[in-house]
Amino acid sequence: MPASRSILLIIGGGIAAYKCLELIRRLKDHGIACRCILTKAGEQFVTPLAVSSLAGEKCFTDLFSLTDEADIGHIALSRSTDLLVVAPATADLIAKMANGHADDLASTALLATDKRVLIAPAMNPRMWQHPATRRNMATLQKDGVLVVGPNSGAMAERGESGPGRMAEPHELLAAIEMALAGDNRQTPSIGFLGRLPGGAPSGPKPLAGRRVLVTSGPTHEPIDPVRYIANRSSGKQGHAIAAAAAAAGAQVTLISGPVTIPDPVGVNTVHVESARDMLAATESALPADIAIFAAAVADWRTADAAGQKMKKDGKSPPSLALVENPDILATIAAREIDRPALVVGFAAETQNVVDYARAKLAKKGCDLIVANDVGGTGVMGGDANTVHLVTTDSVETWPTLPKVDVATRLVAHFADLLAHKG
Template identity: 85%
Template sequence: MSASRSVLLIIGGGIAAYKVLEVIRRLKDRGIASRCILTKAGEQFVTPLAVSSLAGERCFTDLFSLTDEADIGHIQLSRSTDLVVVAPATADLIAKMANGHADDLASTALLATDKRVLIAPAMNPRMWQHPATRRNMAQLEKDGILVVGPNSGAMAERGESGPGRMAEPPEILAAIELALAGEKPSTRAIGFLGRLPGGDHAPAAGSLAGKHVLITSGPTHEPIDPVRYIANRSSGKQGHAIAAAAAAAGARVTLVSGPVTLPDPAGVETIHVESARQMLAAVEAALPADLAIFAAAVADWRVADAASEKMKKDGGALPPLSLVENPDILATVAHRPNGRPGFVVGFAAETQHVIDYARVKLAKKGCDLIVANDVGGTGVMGGDANTVHLVTVDGVETWPTLPKEEVASRLVAHLAQKLAAAKAG
């Protein structure tokens, strides 16, 4: 492979296999190449054509294909990569790995590899909690296998709920990035929390169970006329990643999103709006909430009188654009005399004096925490990574540059701990 980083992705036979297509697509966006092995059971949920189309490489399925053996071989396939990822890791694949079975291409490649292995378990809650699965997972942990998930929630089977849902694509991608960097992703597999770099925990499955989390994301578009508007470069990637992480932690999540090109996060109620005034109305309608995170880049101003028809240039004077301030959504909610969320988080995108301005914003807006970042350079707004500072009245905590999915995971874990401490106090 020509890419500097590569992953061998083994797709097991579970309904969650469809999520892996999104993982493949987003790996490619990050410049991470993927070769894929699709198990026979996995072919019941996704097709080799879909997998190969997204990966840009042939999808491997058969251990005894003479062509494959002559061209690459299962030994080379399992070793000419930087990381092996199994998703979904079914109870059957986990059992094969724990006991050294090698009766198909997937299990043979796993036994032959000399690379790190990351698995994303996915199965029915009773299967996950069965003593045999717990025993197999304990063996894999002992063997040094990395684990992401599973999460808790509703299952494909009617009426089934509990631990066993495969981690969401942003969680898997963040775990892959950490594993490729030589670090250990957080794991919830054996009922404990792995430590993340920097000291924070990943959000435990169910750590926000019973909580309503309200999140805003993306830009707002303020109309000038029917075809023009005032906007900014926010992509919504950070806000959407936070929504996905909060849902994975068991929260009921309401996401109020400005115009973005991102898909709605799975398991999240998403409300689409255009302008700042629409966003404020949607936010107030969604209250009450236990936790509110205002990650949207709301336009500060709008045109006082937007034209009802397209404005034409006729070679004369430029049309006057009289601007008025938009409502301050963060301050409005943080200063509510009744129904204020238990914890309110704002975001501050700055181009200079980042922490100083964040401290001013913290006091002025009346929120509990400001997540500040420097957007003065290129690649932050619309990019896949972020460097943030958590600013409170008690001080500043700075995190290293991380994928936005990992920032989201850390932030949700941090906030879950804050809510738990407030409840205990």
């Protein structure tokens, strides 16, 4: 066991703070020394005495403590360790980290450190899903902060459920061990996995050793340099599927059209604009064991995009000659040499959802269609989805679920199908 491994554990102000007491015990069992900073909000849930008793060291709480500053100081505290861990990482702590605030001991230590930082988000699902939190998480991702969780489930608030539960102590321990080992692979137990929001619980890896290709988001088909044909796809479902496939152990390539959500960490993301770009990137990503075509590819493009911005001349608007885009799903499904063993298409319909999905299944030559009704509000760009799994001989309808949970269930289903294919 490696010697002299140590972390600085920053305990935030959430009900999940109680899990840190178990985490400290597990860390000691694994030979990892633990110093702790307890925020003022954290003191509402656990006491400095409980933390220091388990850690076997003083629990630091006050930025302006003369004795603490004389003894070690917040700068040395943040650097005399191998890793900083924030658990629970509340919305407030995440916002402070993303924006460089330093108004207490915890945020000052985080800003002053030269070590790696791992956070375990925990908050109400609506707070986790809020655009401000998502922006802050994207900033931290770009800054190289490691993330474990959050998981989905029942919350402390009565009747609340969804993504936002802090990772369990065993998951945190696994993520800490990986970070201390210098593992930069961003595996499912550690890394921003794009559960937008949500995390990736550790467990069996049914897709270990498999290659998975996912397309996601819209395509933009230029009319002129400032206008384009597109649709309202946010990419949330496709990105969540890519993250879930990585969580299942797969080597994942995500071909993403223009979206505003962050790339899942641990996934090879290729950014494209048009349908033709997406087809080329998809073909370059082969071979793959599973290909999942969740992108909402524009059916048509202009025959000749204007080189300059088209101007109004006071007359009738210009006519646009449209031509069909390449059919990416059908093209890959028809390949003879390197066709993926499992080819999955998506069908977003506004009426006759299952009937149209059956027709698409037959026309495209894929193995499965995941169909959903986008005729109402809240699906395109929303965080929930109701899907129908359509094959040549069955239709399976799932209840409305968060898109991250749809993704997890879909990946488990695809892994099972692949296993039965041998």
